[in-house]
Amino acid sequence: MGDRGYNAVALRSGREALERLQHEHFDALVTDLRMPGIDGMGLLRASRALDPSRPVIVMTGHGAIDTALEAASQGAFHYITKPFSLVHLVELIEAALRT
Numbered sequence: 704m705g706d707r708g709y710n711a712v713a714l715r716s717g718r719e720a721l722e723r724l725q726h727e728h729f730d731a732l733v734t735d736l737r738m739p740g741i742d743g744m745g746l747l748r749a750s751r752a753l754d755p756s757r758p759v760i761v762m763t764g765h766g767a768i769d770t771a772l773e774a775a776s777q778g779a780f781h782y783i784t785k786p787f788s789l790v791h792l793v794e795l796i797e798a799a800l801r802t
Contacts, residue, residue, distance in 0.1 A: 707793060717741030721749050731799050736763035736770060751778045758799035
């Protein structure tokens with residue numbers, strides 16, 4: 704994604720992501736639904752509480768209507784199921800940042 708001018712940060716857990724969100728600025732968040740520690744929904748809620756304007760994209764390999772609806776009700780910009788292309792993800796991030 705660096706060729707588009709974005710710097711992506713990959714982290715190992717929801718707890719690590721939350722720690723970084725509390726102390727650093729990020730323009731957008733892409734989170735997996737299932738992660739060790741804090742799951743994607745918990746991270747979505749925490750991110751929205753810290754910065755309601757930061758768009759959050761939730762991705763999952765276990766898509767279900769109930770989790771998609773919950774993500775939307777919690778303010779997720781988009782809910783994407785795996786597998787997906789990196790091109791599609793970058794398009795979603797760009798749309799989220801324009802909003």
